[in-house]
Amino acid sequence: xxxxxxxxxxxxxxxxxxxxxxxxxxxxxxxxxxxxxxxxxxxxxxxxxxxxxxxxxxxxxxxxxxxxxxxxxxxxxxxxxxxxxxxxxxxxxxxxxxxxxxxxxxxxxxxxxxxxxxxxxxxxxxxxxxxxxxxxxxxxxxxxxxxxxxxxxxxxxxxxxxxxxxxxxxxxxxxxxxxxxxxxxxxxxxxxxxxxxxxxxxxxxxxxxxxxxxxxxxxxxxxxxxxxxxxxxxxxxxxxxxxxxxxxxxxxxxxxxxxxxxxxxxxxxxxxxxxxxxxxxxxxxxxxxxxxxxxxxxxxxxxxxxxxxxxxxxxxxxxxxxxxxxxxxxxxxxxxxxxxxxxxxxxxxxxxxxxxxxxxxxxxxxxxxxxxxxx
Amino acid sequence: xxxxxxxxxxxxxxxxxxxxxxxxxxxxxxxxxxxxxxxxxxxxxxxxxxxxxxxxxxxxxxxxxxxxxxxxxxxxxxxxxxxxxxxxxxxxxxxxxxxxxxxxxxxxxxxxxxxxxxxxxxxxxxxxxxxxxxxxxxxxxxxxxxxxxxxxxxxxxxxxxxxxxxxxxxxxxxxxxxxxxxxxxxxxxxxxxxxxxxxxxxxxxxxxxxxxxxxxxxxxxxxxxxxxxxxxxxxxxxxxxxxxxxxxxxxx
Ligand SMILES: Nc1ncnc2c1ncn2[C@@H]1O[C@H](COP(=O)(O)OP(=O)(O)OP(=O)(O)O)[C@@H](O)[C@H]1O
Ligand SMILES: [Mg+2]
Numbered sequence: 001x002x003x004x005x006x007x008x009x010x011x012x013x014x015x016x017x018x019x020x021x022x023x024x025x026x027x028x029x030x031x032x033x034x035x036x037x038x039x040x041x042x043x044x045x046x047x048x049x050x051x052x053x054x055x056x057x058x059x060x061x062x063x064x065x066x067x068x069x070x071x072x073x074x075x076x077x078x079x080x081x082x083x084x085x086x087x088x089x090x091x092x093x094x095x096x097x098x099x100x101x102x103x104x105x106x107x108x109x110x111x112x113x114x115x116x117x118x119x120x121x122x123x124x125x126x127x128x129x130x131x132x133x134x135x136x137x138x139x140x141x142x143x144x145x146x147x148x149x150x151x152x153x154x155x156x157x158x159x160x161x162x163x164x165x166x167x168x169x170x171x172x173x174x175x176x177x178x179x180x181x182x183x184x185x186x187x188x189x190x191x192x193x194x195x196x197x198x199x200x201x202x203x204x205x206x207x208x209x210x211x212x213x214x215x216x217x218x219x220x221x222x223x224x225x226x227x228x229x230x231x232x233x234x235x236x237x238x239x240x241x242x243x244x245x246x247x248x249x250x251x252x253x254x255x256x257x258x259x260x261x262x263x264x265x266x267x268x269x270x271x272x273x274x275x276x277x278x279x280x281x282x283x284x285x286x287x288x289x290x291x292x293x294x295x296x297x298x299x300x301x302x303x304x305x306x307x308x309x310x311x312x313x314x315x316x317x318x319x320x321x322x323x324x325x326x327x328x329x330x331x332x333x334x335x336x337x338x339x340x341x342x343x344x345x346x347x348x349x350x351x352x353x354x355x356x357x358x359x360x361x362x363x364x365x366x367x368x369x370x371x372x373x374x375x
Numbered sequence: 376x377x378x379x380x381x382x383x384x385x386x387x388x389x390x391x392x393x394x395x396x397x398x399x400x401x402x403x404x405x406x407x408x409x410x411x412x413x414x415x416x417x418x419x420x421x422x423x424x425x426x427x428x429x430x431x432x433x434x435x436x437x438x439x440x441x442x443x444x445x446x447x448x449x450x451x452x453x454x455x456x457x458x459x460x461x462x463x464x465x466x467x468x469x470x471x472x473x474x475x476x477x478x479x480x481x482x483x484x485x486x487x488x489x490x491x492x493x494x495x496x497x498x499x500x501x502x503x504x505x506x507x508x509x510x511x512x513x514x515x516x517x518x519x520x521x522x523x524x525x526x527x528x529x530x531x532x533x534x535x536x537x538x539x540x541x542x543x544x545x546x547x548x549x550x551x552x553x554x555x556x557x558x559x560x561x562x563x564x565x566x567x568x569x570x571x572x573x574x575x576x577x578x579x580x581x582x583x584x585x586x587x588x589x590x591x592x593x594x595x596x597x598x599x600x601x602x603x604x605x606x607x608x609x610x611x612x613x614x615x616x617x618x619x620x621x622x623x624x625x626x627x
Contacts, residue, residue, distance in 0.1 A: 221491075222489065224491055225488060225490055225491050225492075226480055227485070229469055229476075229477055232466065232469060236467065237464050237466055240460075240464040240465075242452070243452055243458055244449075244452065244477060244531070245452035245453050245481035245482070246449055251485075
């Protein structure tokens with residue numbers, strides 16, 4: 001019996017080790033560069049999903065605007081890459097007044113001088129810091145304002161969705177500053193390495209996988225801590241938590257900020273992996289798609305969120321190749337199906353299947369059933 | 376020394392309806408005070424105001440001479456005022472132990488909560504013991520019976536070591552045996568704390584109450600020992616006019 005419980009306790013870390021080995025060793029060797037690039041993209045989404053799993057699954061905050069934070073991280077990274085490029089390519093750096101070189105799209109839209117907002121992003125340390133600090137800061141301010149006013153449930157969801165919509169409008173409207181609808185693209189190098197190079201892409205994939213792994217372990221630690229229990233308590237009885245002497249607004253803000261930071265980091269990794277960041281990648285629909293993915297994978301388990309993002313990312317690629325529009329409907333149908341029939345998602349289904357199997361193999365426990373099954 | 380709880384001229388208005396109308400109440404340190412009154416008398420509302428859930432239209436509440444006006448719920452808890460609710464609320468997905476542990480940890484810096492809980496703190500062990508829930512420590516609170524939930528709630532309060540406890544109908548819906556157990560729990564709890572209990576149950580009142588305040592239609596109708604209150608003709612009228620089983624002096 002003891003050995004069995006010990007084995008059961010090892011199951012989690014065991015699965016993690018196997019998945020980590022598959023992701024870090026097998027995938028880079030077995031997959032051709034194109035497929036590996038796709039997987040890297042799904043893993044970027046999985047990082048966002050992990051944050052959604054924390055905020056929504058554990059904390060009950062249905063955030064439909066993670067695209068905003070993803071975008072903030074992505075644009076911070078994109079701006080840095082653009083500036084590095086502009087200064088290294090003599091052809092595009094027009095610099096009429098001898099100032100810093102301009103990114104290509106600014107030249108095309110007639111911008112003459114580098115906007116003040118852009119200038120600090122030439123510094124890689126600043127850009128990388130902003131990738132996380134920007135989203136965390138905005139989420140903190142927003143969270144304190146909103147959660148203090150006890151905005152929650154559907155109201156919070158709608159608010160975040162509106163934020164995503166507004167962000168897209170802002171990005172599209174500021175053509176000279178953001179590249180408008182096209183966003184930022186045409187990246188050639190990352191910290192001195194050629195982005196078109198297979199080895200760079202493989203290295204990038206490894207970095208993305210490592211970041212996801214570390215964040216996953218950190219998030220797990222948080223979920224299993226007292227703070228994690230407190231978060232679940234806030235999710236299930238926010239008003240009761242107040243009378244335990246905790247401020248739910250602070251708890252929620254912290255977790256919302258963590259999820260925003262994760263999305264920002266994912267956005268920054270996404271840019272060199274996929275080679276573009278644009279409004280279409282971070283508006284209402286992409287934000288919603290990731291929430292659907294988390295629901296499909298299983299929002300109450302962090303592993304479910306990650307799994308959902310990878311599975312749905314893969315499914316989207318495969319289906320869209322054949323029927324472009326069909327995917328949207330299929331996704332919607334899947335979401336409704338999961339929410340009504342299997343609210344715990346794929347992970348929940350797997351757990352029930354395992355329990356059912358265990359119950360069959362070990363008929364000694366529920367005595368009443370044993371008789372029937374043996375008979 | 377000032378009384379631990381002092382309510383002065385408290386009025387609460389809900390859409391023009393006066394749920395509390397100029398209530399004055401003084402509770403001394405260490406008292407076990409019962410608050411009774413017919414349905415809708417304003418008992419819960421009074422607790423809600425003391426604990427910061429409802430804002431009064433006028434008047435104020437003093438805790439050991441300090442005004443609680445404008446403080447938020449969790450801040451009042453941190454000053455040492457705890458409460459339970461008429462319908463008990465425990466965190467069903469957390470175990471009994473985790474519920475108690477969370478209650479006990481409320482004064483820790485938030486950052487220190489990021490660590491995993493190791494073992495059971497003395498406070499929590501004590502609360503498990505006092506409430507008789509030690510055998511259920513690792514079960515999710517969702518499986519508890521109604522009575523056990525009320526005890527868990529009281530246990531969570533105890534784990535916070537508050538100076539003042541406000542309990543809203545802690546024995547409602549309990550079996551006779553459960554009531555008895557709760558009564559003992561209350562008397563032991565009240566030994567070194569101030570406890571204010573809202574209760575309808577007359578039998579329970581007779582056995583455990585010392586000082587009683589009667590509320591009626593948002594006002595204090597009478598105050599005194601159980602005997603004094605039972606003998607008060609206004610109290611009799613209010614109760615007999617409503618529910619027979621609540622009649623204070625029905626038998627005597
Ligand atoms: N949030 C609210 N909005 C409007 N009216 C309210 C609100 N809360 C309470 N009331 C009204 O205020 C009055 C006092 O209610 P309260 O809950 O304090 O009574 P109570 O003495 O606790 O009664 P009970 O014994 O039924 O619990 C009732 O008439 C109730 O309908
Ligand atoms: Mg009440």
